[in-house]
Amino acid sequence: MKGKYSMSSTNYTKIQNITPEFLSIIKLPNEKGKKINYLMVLPVMAPDHNCQYSFPIGFASVCSALKSSGRKVFTLNLNYKLDPVKLLRHSIITNNIDVVLTGGFGGSFWNLKMIIDEAKKIKTDIITVVGGGIITADPEVAMEALENADYGVIGEGEITVNSLAYALETKSDAADIDGVICFRNGEWLSRENFPYVLNLGVLPFPDFVGLEFGQMLEKPLLGVQNFFPRAKDIQKNYIAFMEISRSCPNRCTFCFHSSGEKFRQMSMDTIFKLLDWLIYLYPIDILWPTTEVSFADHRFAIEFSRRIQPYNVKWLMDTRPDMVSKKMLTAAKESGCVYIFIGIESADNIILKSMQKNITIEEVERACYLADKVGIMMEGNIMFGDLEETMETFYNSVKWGQAHRKWISSFRYIHIYPGTHLYKVACEKGIIKDRVQYLKDGFPLVNVSKLTDDEYNTLPVYISIFRLENKLEEAKIEPQSDFTVNVMGRCPHCAKEIHYYHFECVFNIAPQRCPICREHVIANPIEYCDSAKLNKNAEVLLKGPGAIWAVNTYNFYWLLKFMPVLRADNVKFINKDEIIIPENGRSVKTLDGKEIFTPDIIDHERIDTIIVPNRPKVFNEIKRQCAAKFPHVKQIVHITELL
Numbered sequence: 172m173k174g175k176y177s178m179s180s181t182n183y184t185k186i187q188n189i190t191p192e193f194l195s196i197i198k199l200p201n202e203k204g205k206k207i208n209y210l211m212v213l214p215v216m217a218p219d220h221n222c223q224y225s226f227p228i229g230f231a232s233v234c235s236a237l238k239s240s241g242r243k244v245f246t247l248n249l250n251y252k253l254d255p256v257k258l259l260r261h262s263i264i265t266n267n268i269d270v271v272l273t274g275g276f277g278g279s280f281w282n283l284k285m286i287i288d289e290a291k292k293i294k295t296d297i298i299t300v301v302g303g304g305i306i307t308a309d310p311e312v313a314m315e316a317l318e319n320a321d322y323g324v325i326g327e328g329e330i331t332v333n334s335l336a337y338a339l340e341t342k343s344d345a346a347d348i349d350g351v352i353c354f355r356n357g358e359w360l361s362r363e364n365f366p367y368v369l370n371l372g373v374l375p376f377p378d379f380v381g382l383e384f385g386q387m388l389e390k391p392l393l394g395v396q397n398f399f400p401r402a403k404d405i406q407k408n409y410i411a412f413m414e415i416s417r418s419c420p421n422r423c424t425f426c427f428h429s430s431g432e433k434f435r436q437m438s439m440d441t442i443f444k445l446l447d448w449l450i451y452l453y454p455i456d457i458l459w460p461t462t463e464v465s466f467a468d469h470r471f472a473i474e475f476s477r478r479i480q481p482y483n484v485k486w487l488m489d490t491r492p493d494m495v496s497k498k499m500l501t502a503a504k505e506s507g508c509v510y511i512f513i514g515i516e517s518a519d520n521i522i523l524k525s526m527q528k529n530i531t532i533e534e535v536e537r538a539c540y541l542a543d544k545v546g547i548m549m550e551g552n553i554m555f556g557d558l559e560e561t562m563e564t565f566y567n568s569v570k571w572g573q574a575h576r577k578w579i580s581s582f583r584y585i586h587i588y589p590g591t592h593l594y595k596v597a598c599e600k601g602i603i604k605d606r607v608q609y610l611k612d613g614f615p616l617v618n619v620s621k622l623t624d625d626e627y628n629t630l631p632v633y634i635s636i637f638r639l640e641n642k643l644e645e646a647k648i649e650p651q652s653d654f655t656v657n658v659m660g661r662c663p664h665c666a667k668e669i670h671y672y673h674f675e676c677v678f679n680i681a682p683q684r685c686p687i688c689r690e691h692v693i694a695n696p697i698e699y700c701d702s703a704k705l706n707k708n709a710e711v712l713l714k715g716p717g718a719i720w721a722v723n724t725y726n727f728y729w730l731l732k733f734m735p736v737l738r739a740d741n742v743k744f745i746n747k748d749e750i751i752i753p754e755n756g757r758s759v760k761t762l763d764g765k766e767i768f769t770p771d772i773i774d775h776e777r778i779d780t781i782i783v784p785n786r787p788k789v790f791n792e793i794k795r796q797c798a799a800k801f802p803h804v805k806q807i808v809h810i811t812e813l814l
Contacts, residue, residue, distance in 0.1 A: 187448050188441075189239045192373040196366075197333040199240050204340030209237060210268040212259065213248040213382050214275055214282035220251050223392045226384060228414040228461070229328070229430070230274050230303065231377030236329035237272075239375045242336060246381035249286075251390075256289050263293050270339065272332070274303030274324070276429075277589060277610055280316065287319045298339065302328045304429035305610075308590030310352045311359045312606045323352040326365030327417070327430050329374060367431050371417065372441035376448055384411075385453055410457045411449055415442050415475075419463040421491075423516075424526050425554070427590030428463065436471060443478055450482070457509075458486040466490040469499040476502035485509050492530050495538035500545040508547060513538060515551030515578070517564070518571030525559040527592075532571065539578045550580040555630050557585060558596065560620035565630065569637045582634045584616055593619055616755065625761040631754035632724050639680055643669075643694040650811040654787040656696045664690040675786045677810055678726040695729075700814050702733040708813040709782065710736040712806065716778045720745040720770070720793050721785040724752060727762040730784060743768050743776065773801045784810040 211234045216224035238244045247262050249255040262268065271290040273283055287299040302324030305313045314323050322345060324331050331350035338345040346355050350365030368374055379385070388409045416436040418428045437445075449455060458479075466472040466488055476499075479486060488503060489512040503511070517523050518532045535551070542549035553568050572579045587593045587603075589610065597603040597619050609615070618627040646660030655673040662669050665688035674696055682691040713736060722730065722744040730737055737744075744765045749758050760767060772778065781797065781804060783790045790809045797804045 186235045186238050186378060187376040188444065189375050190373045192370070193236075193239065193329075193368070193375060196368070197236065197240055197330055198337035199333070200242055201337065201341050204337070205342070207242070207269045207336070207340055208267055209242060209244045209270045209272060209336070210262060210266065211237065211244060211246045211378075211381075212271055212273045212286050213246075213250065214273055214279050214286055215249050215252075215255060216275070216279060216282070217250045217387075217390070221390060223387050223390045223410070224250060225461070226382075226387055226412045227275060227303070228377050228412060231379065231382050231384075232374060232414075233272075233274070233302065233324075233328040233332050234378040234381060235375035237332050237336065238378065238381070240333050240336070246378065248383045248386075249282075250383075251386060256285070259286065259289055260293050263290060263297070268294070268297065270298045270300060270336075272300040272302070274301055274305070274328070276304040277308065277313075277614060280305060280610055280613070284317055284319070287317060291319050298322070300324060300332075300335065302332070304427070304590070306352065307365075307429045308427055308588065308594075309606060309610070310361050310363065312589065312610060314352055314354070314359060316607045316610045321353065323361075324365075325350045325352060325361065325363050327367040329368065330366040365431070367433065369433070369435060371435055371437045376445055377414070379449070379452060388453055388455075409453055409455045410459055411453060411455045412459050412461045413442075413445065413449065414462055415460045415465055416462045416467070420467050421529060422527055422592075423514075424558070424592040425516075425585050425587070426463065427588055427594075429590070434467065436467075439474055439478055442475070446479075446482070450484070455484055458484050460486070460488070467494060469494045469496050472499050473502045476506040476508065480506035483507065487512070489513070492534045492538040495541060497541055497545065500541055500547055504545055504547045511542060511547060511549045512580070513549060513551045516554050517557065518553065518568040519564040521559055522557045522564050522568070525557050535578075536575075539575065550578055552580055553582050554585045555582070556616075556618065556620050556622075556627065558593070558619055558621075560622055562622065562626055565622075565633070569634065573637055576638075576640070582638065584630070586614055587617055587619065588614060623761070625759040626764075628752050628755060628757040628759050629724075629762065632752060633728065635754070636680065636728055639693050639695075641682075641690070641692055642698070643692055646694065646699040648696045648699045648814065650814045654790060654809045654811050656811060656814070658694045658696050658699065660694070660699070662688060662690070662692055664688050664692070675788075677784065677814075678729050680725070697726075697729045697733060700733065705813050706734045706736055709734050712780050712782065712808060712813075713737075713739070713742055715780065716741055716743075716776050717780040717782070718743045718745050718768075718773065718778045720781050720783055721789050722746050722762065722765075722767060723785075724750065724762070726784050727765070731763050731765070738765070743772050743778065745770055745772060745781075770796070770800070773797075773804065777803065779804055780806045780808070782808050782810060782813070 245266050252258050273286045290297050290299055298321050300322045301320040306323040307325050310325055314320055334348045335345050345351050346353050346360045349362045352361035392410050417430040418434045420434040485507045487510045488508050492513050515535050520531050539549050553572050587597055597617055602617050603609050618624055641663050643660035644663050649657040655675050658671045662685045667687045669686055671694055677696045680695050683694050685692050744767050746767055747770055750767050751758050783793050794807050
């Protein structure tokens, strides 16, 4: 459906919705002031040239705000460009730029730094300004890390950027402006009580055209099938981002509100005036209102659904479980909503309380069951690493996720970002020792939970195990004399009986192909063994000092699950190499509480019995090493001999 705009009624290249109310609250150019050329530079955000990125609505809004004042503003989007530095140089020189402005979140640190560093090289007296979440979250740290930023804009920038421009034009001191940080007399001066607009309807619409929003729309969205399951049936999806609110009414410990603490929603009239404009500009297939929580009120969602239905456009919603009602879901589905994202975060109520989510897992289940009943896809993330996280709470969440796979979009760590409560805790406890370096390093994972560092680092291994699907059914195994196993069972896809012969590894979670239907099947031999028999046989062997040699991230979980005797102090875990967690590259010294030793422990503890839970080739190599270095070892047994 076309909006109300037409080519005859408006110039599509101009900024839309410039209201008298907005012009009355910003600093307009002084006729006697210096004439300045401004360049708004959007940093590279796309992972590559063939996919979308999260279009920064805030930056585009600040761009519109500056243009609305009547100042001479040029725009430059560096995404999808073969040589961004060359393009930046060309734009600065050709347009005789005096001030370069850029912005974004901390994850764009190096791309933002490249822009201001190169700008200074191109023109030494150029003024550089950086805004966005990177500055708002931790102003002094960000400015120190960026080095070449002359001014930082804190919080919402529509008013502040015009005040800063006015100060530069009239040669007044920008240090006196609310929402600005700068360096004066050897110290950082900042006024962090930035001005913001309560009524979002008075703001100019984002500068979609100037920042080449349409070019991004032509690219596919990474992982779109996760958000829109029928995406494969659509030849070309134009997925458009749109801001309909700012901030969030909640204060979760892992979140930071770069637009301030005051939650504001656009009026319906403003939302659909903006949507009319977007649809006039671009052939939109799917609308994605992207803010911290777009639908924090079920009545707001119902009214939005009513208003959007005539547009015949599919759309995505993000909301909270406690906002969900059958009436809301029905209205959303009937109006074209195809996917709802809810913040699950944890399936343990202790963690949800610690996160200050103000919801319970029971409310999450109620919302998801309602969505199933109405027939609309609903998902959320589960995150790990909260302050109160333990292995027990972790297991609770993962087991819940196992039982409700279709509601989980991902399992992941909590990343600790500047400005959040968790960041403050990590800094206060000395876990983050150097805030500037932490920003430069891209916010590496840090453990603020009750987990040990080894437990924390090993979580991805457990997640990969617990997420296993399509397991062989009604399976059994047959140990072979060559220390391999045969596996047989029923394919979970075609239900035919299938066989796998001479598996060399008893611990095998790599997907196999069904020889009949060719679908992927998980056939992990250890899961089909007689665990009681396995543990009893190990117990008989390990009366004295014993060891499990060749323990690794692929077998430790199953070993301890099916052979609890291995937890005894007289049984040592051995690996000749450092244990590295594949998913995060971190090394650990323990696995599930069991310390990992080098083979030297065999001499030190006079170990006389060794069980090898690895391939026949490794088994033979360990026998050779024992004969040469540890001749006192009496028994070396392959795990298949205990089955």
